[in-house]
Amino acid sequence: MAIFFTAYRILLLVFISIFCLNYFWNQDKFHSINHTQVTNQTNKCYVPEWNQLETSSITNTFWNSMSRLLWMALDLSKENNQNYTSVVLIGAYVYPEYISITLNSQYMVKQRLYCRYFDCKKQEISGSSWQGIVFPESVIHCPRRIGAEFVSVSKYKTEDFPNPMRLKFRNFEKPIHEFAICVAPLYGQEPKWIQIVEFIEHHKMEGATLFYFHIGNISDYDRKVLDEYENNGDIEVKVLQEKYERPFYAWQLIEIQDCHMRAKYHSKWTAFIDIDERISTQNGRISDFLNSEDNRKVAEIQMPILNIAKYEDAPMWYQNEGQVRREMISNKYDKTPGPSWNASKAIIRPEKIGIMSIHYAIALEHGYVSLRSDSSKIVLRHYRSTQHRENLNDWDKEHTLFGSPLPQEFSSELTKKVFEKTKSIYEKVPVNCSTIPEDMWKSRQFPDPCQRMLLTW
Numbered sequence: 001m002a003i004f005f006t007a008y009r010i011l012l013l014v015f016i017s018i019f020c021l022n023y024f025w026n027q028d029k030f031h032s033i034n035h036t037q038v039t040n041q042t043n044k045c046y047v048p049e050w051n052q053l054e055t056s057s058i059t060n061t062f063w064n065s066m067s068r069l070l071w072m073a074l075d076l077s078k079e080n081n082q083n084y085t086s087v088v089l090i091g092a093y094v095y096p097e098y099i100s101i102t103l104n105s106q107y108m109v110k111q112r113l114y115c116r117y118f119d120c121k122k123q124e125i126s127g128s129s130w131q132g133i134v135f136p137e138s139v140i141h142c143p144r145r146i147g148a149e150f151v152s153v154s155k156y157k158t159e160d161f162p163n164p165m166r167l168k169f170r171n172f173e174k175p176i177h178e179f180a181i182c183v184a185p186l187y188g189q190e191p192k193w194i195q196i197v198e199f200i201e202h203h204k205m206e207g208a209t210l211f212y213f214h215i216g217n218i219s220d221y222d223r224k225v226l227d228e229y230e231n232n233g234d235i236e237v238k239v240l241q242e243k244y245e246r247p248f249y250a251w252q253l254i255e256i257q258d259c260h261m262r263a264k265y266h267s268k269w270t271a272f273i274d275i276d277e278r279i280s281t282q283n284g285r286i287s288d289f290l291n292s293e294d295n296r297k298v299a300e301i302q303m304p305i306l307n308i309a310k311y312e313d314a315p316m317w318y319q320n321e322g323q324v325r326r327e328m329i330s331n332k333y334d335k336t337p338g339p340s341w342n343a344s345k346a347i348i349r350p351e352k353i354g355i356m357s358i359h360y361a362i363a364l365e366h367g368y369v370s371l372r373s374d375s376s377k378i379v380l381r382h383y384r385s386t387q388h389r390e391n392l393n394d395w396d397k398e399h400t401l402f403g404s405p406l407p408q409e410f411s412s413e414l415t416k417k418v419f420e421k422t423k424s425i426y427e428k429v430p431v432n433c434s435t436i437p438e439d440m441w442k443s444r445q446f447p448d449p450c451q452r453m454l455l456t457w
């Protein structure tokens, strides 16, 4: 990695000279704004002190601007996909110095768009628009504006814009979560309820304090689990829906960009993994691991994969404790060919990463490094199905497998938590109709509950 870092620096230096010209030509975009143009709109809306800030650029240092120009020149973020879609906002986030907007578009990298700003009443703040460049793909960064509560984008300065989106507050001095997880969008026919609970409880035991979920498609039954965790404040849920169909892997690329922006200034460390994957550290505390690796220069830690053969689908419905115990993925499967770097996943410092992708960061901010962790310290247990995969069924047949269960103590604690949670969500207690006071239904002229109950679940 040290070699990569040096090579990166040299490349950067080479490109600096080439891009100095470009930089000064583009200077207006990065540094100048006509402050008198931005009129005081605050008489209509209450503007809290934190939002009385105006910035003139999206990058605060020379090195950041240079890195960005270099990544653009090297075309490090290009999808060229879905070129018939119109631009719709996916997410919008306000940070201490700038704003990021994530878009559904996957064909607009390096194109110019105007950032548009709106006050609390969705009135455009006059003279506030600013022309930026989509980069990385599906993301545009914009400067801050006083009193901006909503944002949108447009191709031309005075053109129509998609429905403005409320800015999500990410104006934190220090991230409020030490470690959080971005979960790849949920799709597909396999029942998810037990997996979601096991996923969340496992990673809470490892030290995760927040989960960012994106939903592609999920059954009502499985959705109850997400609703429960969301009600408790354990997770943030974003539903991906719009008029344009696209294959799920195209959505995953958008989810990665949106979740990267969602996690900035909110979670110091953020992992990008799937619902069938579990991060597992030696002593069961990921924060200990992260602290031991953190030398303040690390922006990314790549984790080796432990593929574990998963032979069956999860059960459709909750039944009882015995079933949950038996069907928990970590209790049911533990056969693996051993650690591998094929399709590894990463934990990142979101603010230190310029471009994120599914398996690793593509571009790091200047001065930061990426490292690969040893499988004795951390692995990603991937409960990889051997059937109806999009690619490579029966992958287990090509390997010699050996058992590698979770530590006994961790496992029994996890089983207890998963059972308690699923029971509390799915086990319903029926009402005895004759215990309902007569006045409750008679006064409303409702039917006798012993004849017709009017149940709500």
Ligand SMILES: *[C@@H]1O[C@H](CO)[C@@H](O)[C@H](O)[C@H]1NC(C)=O
Binding pocket: 034, 035, 036, 037
């Ligand atoms: C700034 O904007 C105001 C109002 O639109 C205009 O009168 C003024 O000339 C502008 N100043 C510069 C330096 O462009």
Ligand SMILES: *[C@@H]1O[C@H](CO)[C@@H](O)[C@H](O)[C@H]1NC(C)=O
Binding pocket: 040, 041, 042, 043
């Ligand atoms: C904006 O207007 C409000 C009310 O008229 C005033 O109290 C406030 O000081 C003004 N802010 C700025 C930055 O001019």
Ligand SMILES: *[C@@H]1O[C@H](CO)[C@@H](O)[C@H](O)[C@H]1NC(C)=O
Binding pocket: 080, 081, 082, 083, 084
């Ligand atoms: C973009 O759309 C046009 C038709 O509108 C099509 O001809 C072209 O091949 C598309 N480009 C890509 C890269 O898909």
Ligand SMILES: *[C@@H]1O[C@H](CO)[C@@H](O)[C@H](O)[C@H]1NC(C)=O
Binding pocket: 188, 189, 217, 218, 219, 220
């Ligand atoms: C969405 O999920 C439900 C429940 O699993 C399934 O019945 C339905 O076919 C799915 N729809 C699509 C478009 O995948």
Ligand SMILES: *[C@@H]1O[C@H](CO)[C@@H](O)[C@H](O)[C@H]1NC(C)=O
Binding pocket: 342, 343, 392
């Ligand atoms: C990595 O995975 C790909 C696709 O899943 C497979 O074709 C390839 O053989 C794997 N490589 C190794 C070294 O296992």
Ligand SMILES: *[C@@H]1O[C@H](CO)[C@@H](O)[C@H](O)[C@H]1NC(C)=O
Binding pocket: 432, 433, 434, 435
């Ligand atoms: C329902 O409540 C009544 C009155 O309290 C009681 O007599 C009856 O046994 C209860 N029925 C059931 C099935 O619990």
